[in-house]
Amino acid sequence: MENKIIYVLHKSGANSHYTGLEEFCQQNGYEVRYREFSVESTLFKSILKFNFKLFRKQLVNAKFLKSLPQNKNWKVVLGIAPYDYKLPGLLKKLENHQVYYHTSWTNWDGSFVPNTKHQTPELTEVWKEFIEKKSQHIFAVSSKTKDELLKNYELSPEKISVVYHSLNSKHFNSNKSQQSSESTLEFMYAGRLIPSKGLNELLKFFAENPDKNLKIAGKGKLKSLVEQYAQKHSNIQFLGQISNPDELAKQFGQSHYLVLNSKKSGKWEELFGMVLIEAMACGAIPIATLHTGPKEIIEHNNSGYLVEENQMIEFLSNLTPKSYSVEIKNNAIKAAKEYELEKISQRWKAILED
Known part of the structure; x- marks a missing residue:
């Protein structure tokens, strides 16, 4: 059942960053599925390298993105770099769903950003609305991330959870x-x-x-x-x-x-x-x-x-x-x-x- 699935939508996959989420979902009867939104460039790369496994993976990602507008109320954890120009298009596809933002970025005053491509005041405003209003909840990888978000946006502290990255003590001890x-x-x-x-x-x-x-x-x-x-x-x-x-x-x-x-x-x-x-x-x-x-x-x-x-x-x-x-x-x-x-x-x- 789709209501027992949580999708992690990331640019190019970062499964190891979500082991804590996987553990929590397992304890509560949910399944985590990973999808990627950087489909076109990765699809082209898979063809150039004759990587059929990667090619098939991108077909699954493309099918998922296409299916979003036809469905509603899925839980989607979105991992996307600050001020990425792809956010408006993704939000249009996700408008009928519950979107949670997951970020590790620690500078949110606009002075230090990882992605400046197509940077415009309009894009900055889309990001502001996403963080303050459209995101169901924000999962921050560090306390510094949470502090910076609270300092630069109108947010309640209760809307942000600090989740860190998790350590699997079965291996690392x-x-x-x-x-x-x-x-x-x-x-x-x-x-x-x-x-x-x-x-x-x-x-x-x-x-x-x-x-x-x-x-x-x-x-x-x-x-x-x-x-x-x-x-x-x-x-x-x-x-x-x-x-x-x-x-x-x-x-x-x-x-x-x-x-x-x-x-x-x-x-x-x-x-x-x-x-x-x-x-x-x-x-x-x-x-x-x-x-x-x-x-x-x-x-x-x-x-x-x-x-x-x-x-x-x-x-x-x-x-x-x-x-x-x-x-x-x-x-x-x-x-x-x-x-x-x-x-x-x-x-x-x-x-x-x-």
């Missing part, structure tokens, strides 16, 4: 904490291999400091560069993309530190990152730049370290085996427990309120 007691510090980076993650700077640092080891997991445009460094320097290891959560947890558990050297740009900064809470749960102490996401997760000098962008290399240089803190490691494990699946799932309860 302190039992995976198995750091070596040897004198060499083990660092890890996990995520997209792109310049904005500060990888160039990290690779150069570890190449010049063979007394510290770095493991890198992920995929992206800097893959070749990472492979080159790994071939030349024995203290740098490239693990490729790790899709198995137990294997990723194992790598986190063997690391003393997780390092996230993100670089803020005009359109992006590090928001609430799942990699942080997953690594912390496994006993890796996080070291991250002072972006809005890490600031909400990490308490500096207590459950990890927050560092200014231009001070990351100096900070890493000063770390020694003697400065490693078991207390901070244990605090990181404790802090991660606040994001466990069972706790986060209950934050989605407004999805069932009509």
